[in-house]
Amino acid sequence: MKVTEHIEKAKGKTLFSFEIVPPVKGRNIQELYNNINPLMEFNPPFIDVTTSREETIYVQKEGLLDKKTTRMRPGTVGICASIQHKYNVDTVPHVICGGFTKEETEYMLVDCHYLGIQNVMALRGDAMREQSYFEPAVGGHAYAKGLVEQIQNLNCGKYLHEVIESDDCADFCIGVAGYPEKHLEAPSLKSDLKRLKEKVDAGADYVVTQMFFDNQKYFEFVAAAKEMGINIPIIPGIKPLAVKRHLQLLPQVFRIDLPQDLIDAVDTCENNKAVRQVGIEWAIQQSKELKEAGVPVLHYYSMGKSDNIQAIAEALF
Ligand code: FAD
Numbered sequence: 001m002k003v004t005e006h007i008e009k010a011k012g013k014t015l016f017s018f019e020i021v022p023p024v025k026g027r028n029i030q031e032l033y034n035n036i037n038p039l040m041e042f043n044p045p046f047i048d049v050t051t052s053r054e055e056t057i058y059v060q061k062e063g064l065l066d067k068k069t070t071r072m073r074p075g076t077v078g079i080c081a082s083i084q085h086k087y088n089v090d091t092v093p094h095v096i097c098g099g100f101t102k103e104e105t106e107y108m109l110v111d112c113h114y115l116g117i118q119n120v121m122a123l124r125g126d127a128m129r130e131q132s133y134f135e136p137a138v139g140g141h142a143y144a145k146g147l148v149e150q151i152q153n154l155n156c157g158k159y160l161h162e163v164i165e166s167d168d169c170a171d172f173c174i175g176v177a178g179y180p181e182k183h184l185e186a187p188s189l190k191s192d193l194k195r196l197k198e199k200v201d202a203g204a205d206y207v208v209t210q211m212f213f214d215n216q217k218y219f220e221f222v223a224a225a226k227e228m229g230i231n232i233p234i235i236p237g238i239k240p241l242a243v244k245r246h247l248q249l250l251p252q253v254f255r256i257d258l259p260q261d262l263i264d265a266v267d268t269c270e271n272n273k274a275v276r277q278v279g280i281e282w283a284i285q286q287s288k289e290l291k292e293a294g295v296p297v298l299h300y301y302s303m304g305k306s307d308n309i310q311a312i313a314e315a316l317f
Helices: 003-010 030-042 076-087 102-114 144-155 189-202 215-227 246-254 260-267 272-292 307-316
Strands: 015-020 046-049 055-061 064-070 090-096 119-123 173-178 206-209 297-301
Touching (some): 003 015, 003 090, 003 173, 003 206, 003 297, 015 030, 015 307, 030 076, 030 307, 046 076, 076 102, 102 144, 119 144, 144 189, 173 189, 189 215, 215 272, 272 297, 272 307
Parallel strands (some): 015 297, 090 119, 119 173
Antiparallel strands (some): 055 064
16 A cells, blocks of 8 residues: 555554664574564554665775675665565665666666555665765766656656556655755755755655654744645654764764754763663654644654664554
C-alpha cells in the first residue's frame, strides 16, 4: 500500500514509522532484523531503508595504497524485499541522484516494481566526503526534482529511451525531503521552500522532514509550506540524541540548531548512557506535542540500535 493510503486509512490517527540503514557489506542481515524486531509491536505501516552513495577507500596493493571507490552499504532494494517478505510491511527504498546514472535508477525502479514495492523516497544525496559541493554522476540527476520527474514518467510508462504501453505500469508513491531549518546549501528558507514546491509540482506525494529538536521550527515550516501551496502530508522526522558528540556533530553536518535546554541537559550527563536517556526523554516530549498537533506520522531515524526508538514508541503508541 502507498504511504499516502496508509495516512488516509488512519483517519487522523498518528502512525509510527522508522528508517534503517543497510549494514556494511559483509555483515549479517540478522543484525538488522534484531533491531527491527522490537519495533514491530508498534505496527509501523512502512519502514524506510536508506541508500548510500559510493565512498573513496584505499586498498593495499604491492606495498602501495590504491585509491578505489566502492559502496560500503549496498543492498537497499534487496533489504526492502526481505523486510516486506519477513514482516509483511511496506518498505520505502531511498533512491538518490548522487553516484547513479539515470539508467541505473531506472533499473532500480524496475526491480522495485517487480518486487511489489509501491513507495520510493526521491533524494539528491550529498557530496562525496572529499568534494566541497555536490556533483551529479555523468548522466545522472543534479537535483531531486529530476528524479521525481523520472519516477513520475515511469508511472506513465515513459522510460528513458522509449514509451512502453502496459497494463501493469508502476504507480510509485513518491516521498521527498523537506528542511524546517532550510537545506544547508539553500540561500534562504523561502528559496528552499520554492524548491520543495517544484518537487511537489513534479509529482511528489508526501514530504519527510530533516530532523529538528524544536517543534516550533516544524510548525512554522508546515505553515510556510501551506502558504506556498504545498498541500501534501509533511511527516516530521525525529532523531533521538544519543551521544555527547551529537551536540557538535548534528549542527555541523545538518546545520540545525539545538535548543539550549537540551544542550544544558546533555552537558550535565556524566556518560553517553545518560545522554541516551536525555535524548529519549526529549524525543518523547517532542513526539507527544507533535501527536497532539495531529501530525500524520512520527518517523524516527534509527541509526543502528533501536532500543531508544523502542522506549519512545512505548511511551506513545
Ligand atoms: P534537492 O531537493 O535536490 O535540494 C538540494 C539543494 O539544492 C537545496 O539547497 C535546494 O534548495 C537546492 N535546489 C533544488 N533545486 C535547485 C535548482 N534547480 N537550482 C538551484 N538549487 C536548487 N541522503 C542519502 O545519501 N541517502 C539517503 O537515504 C537519505 N535519506 C534522507 C531522508 C530524509 C528524510 C532527508 C531529509 C534527507 C535524506 N538524505 C539522504 C540527505 C539528502 O540527500 C541531503 O540532505 C541532500 O543534500 C539534499 O537532498 P534533497 O533531496 O533535499 O535535494
